[in-house]
Amino acid sequence: MSTVAILAAREYMSRLRSRGFIIGTMLGIGGIVALSFISAIGSWLAGTFTTSIALVGPDPSVTRAIARDLRDDYAVTVIPISSDGPRIPATVKRDVTRGKYDAALVAYRDNHGALAFSYYPAKSASLEEQERLRQRLLTAVVNADLDQRDRSTIQRVMNFEFVTVNLNPRYKTAAEAGLAQGLVYFLLLLLYIAVVMYGMNVASGVVEEKSNRVMELMIGAVRPDQLLAGKITGIGALALTQMFTFACAAGVMLLLVGLHYATSLQSAMPAGVAHPPSLAIATVPLATIGYLLVFFLLGFFSYSTMFAGVGALASKMEDVQQSNGLLIWPVVVAYMLSIFALQDPDKPLFVWASFVPLISPMLMFTRVATSSVPMWQIAVSIGLSLICIWGFTLLAAKLYRVGVLMYGKPLSPKEIWRALRAPT
Amino acid sequence: MLELDNVSKSFGSVQAVSDLSLVARPATVFGLLGPNGAGKTTTIRMILDILQPDRGEVRWTGHRVDAVTRRTFGYLPEERGLYPKDKITEQLLFFGRLHGMSAADARARMQQLFEAFGLTDKLGSKPVELSKGNQQKVQFIAAILHRPPLLVLDEPFSGFDPINVEVVKDAVRDLVAAGTAVLLSSHRMEQVEELCEDICIIDRSRAVVNGSLKEIKRSWPDRFVHITQLPDMSFLDAFPGATVRPGANGIAAVRLTPQTDPAAILRAAVAIGPVEHFEIAEPSLTDIYLHYVKPEDAAA
Secondary structure: OOHHHHHHHHHHHHHHOOHHHHHHHHHHHHHHHHHHHHHHHHHHHHHHOOEEEEEEEOOHHHHHHHHHHHOOOEEEEEEEEEOOOOOOOHHHHHHHHOOOOOEEEEEEEOOOOOEEEEEEEOOOOOHHHHHHHHHHHHHHHHHHHHHHOOHHHHHHHHOOEEEEOOOOOOOOOHHHHHHHHHHHHHHHHHHHHHHHHHHHHHHHHHHHHHHOOHHHHHHOOOOHHHHHHHHHHHHHHHHHHHHHHHHHHHHHHHHHHHHHHHHHHHHHOOOOOOOOOOOOOOOOOHHHHHHHHHHHHHHHHHHHHHHHHHHHHOOOHHHHHHHHHHHOHHHHHHHHHHHHHOOOOOOHHHHHHOOOOOOHHHHHHHHHHHOOOOHHHHHHHHHHHHHHHHHHHHHHHHHHHHHOOOOOOOOOHHHHHHHHHOOO | OEEEEEEEEEEOOEEEEEEEEEEEOOOOEEEEEOOOOOOHHHHHHHHOOOOOOOEEEEEEOOEEOOHHHHOOOEEEOOOOOOOOOOOHHHHHHHHHHHOOOOHHHHHHHHHHHHHHOOOHHHOOOOHHHOOHHHHHHHHHHHHHOOOOOEEEEEOOOOOOOHHHHHHHHHHHHHHHHOOOEEEEEOOOHHHHHHHOOEEEEEEOOEEEEEEEHHHHHHOOOOEEEEEEOOOOOHHHHHOOOOEEEEOHHHEEEEEEOOOOOHHHHHHHHHOOOOOOOEEEEOOOHHHHHHHHOOHHHHOO
């Protein structure tokens, strides 16, 4: 095991077992569970408002049958046009975008003659809303189509095609629009907390080692840059562990929500029929999770290297808290910008700001998760962040070399500058 | 063998160490003395490759000290501490591994040292649960766990009660018997005198005396007599250059110029009162130290 790995392992294990980490993780899991209940309550509430739907069907009798099955939950207006595919007729589209209806539903026969649906919400439809509509349509399909076919085809009938096409061009797909509303905000908050908390952990960890003089014992065996690398790696791994735990908790909750839908679906079905696969978990785009990881790492490393340099120069916790208050500003700015960017992610201000290191990890993540950002923009943002991290690492290593064995009053900016230029 | 060859180091306009040369041999204790601010800590940090000398070279067994060699060294810093809430066994394992030991070897050696220091019942403890003396012992163990060929001790006795001072001294003697070169920096003259074969006194960044303690004492020009403290010591005024320093147990240390005959002192003293104790002595390390280091330096 290399020196850095030994240092990182100690940092990781010691913090993993600390009361603060355990309590924080428990609270986080509790928050996720609570959030999923809140979102369940929210969708139940949403169900009490009636969505108005313009219905376009393949032929009058089937259209009437579908309208009948939807009427309990939706205000259905049957449009006297026959569909010949999934496309939304231009007049209907105009009415929906103008707000005459909340959404349009196009029912049509696919190539095999089976019923299929395209759903066109005016704004966006949450995953729960889509699932609720799908359930209703399932009943409609069974009622409309089953009497014409023998029961052996029921499985095929049940796997009818249902596609949601968002009429609002801001979102790539409806699934992502649904994600944009809640999950991105939640992930953004997670990113913010993780970057701030773990960045500060690095700073306070350095000062702690200085103030209890463990640093003196270690400096006899390892180089300052190894200490720096070990600390940042160890704390970074800890942060990833916590995020992974949260992701698992969120996954379990999504699975439970999915199971809930599946069982309610099952009870609505004739006995002996297997329920269709749940879509709840599959609709969280893997790419978003991937970007979250990438931008978390970029954010963590940009901030933690900065915090480490500051920690090395301080000898008391109070000094660190003072400088932390200053260093925290870029995160706050990034967070605020990201919140606004959720509404309009491709505004020029947000596009330009999403290239700026320290701000980009949050802002670019928000844009990537809610809009289709050109690949080159993502690449530039990541590249600039990496350059910034590289610079901060060199700076932090230098500050570490001069700072770790220095005690007493905090240095003035002039003294820091002199220390940085001095050969060690 | 540790060699410092004309080593100098300055910080900005402050000259911390100037042209310092010294040799610390295996199986001996080398004493590094000097007032606060004289350059001892800087010297130690250069030996441990934490600081780079501006000029000169630090060598171990003939090779310049680098990151690989210094990892084998043991170091007990003056200001030292442990992670307060982590188990001491885990911390020692951590330090052992940082010095390149295998986990199994570190555990075995830890067991053995805990027995030697009477800490076996403290294996599962955390530093916050230990007395200060026991914490100091653990720190000492951390410095010697990996069997360093060179052990640098900076004020190792501070914080220890007299019993534990003996424990540490015994440990140092055992290490020396096993061939370790020990560099000891301390203000405790008695302990340095007791343990060190060679010494170097640094004052204002320079070595003022350097070499075998025995040689330094033997070639010392002044003579010393230890004599019963009499109510009136003014008879010494008849001897030019004689100075008196009251000592413990009612015995005064009198420093004489080389020209003064100790027998004449005894005769003059007996004429005044009963003399129960009279002894011609070598200079103590304190005498030597006070000769070289002026009080105004110590204030620095």
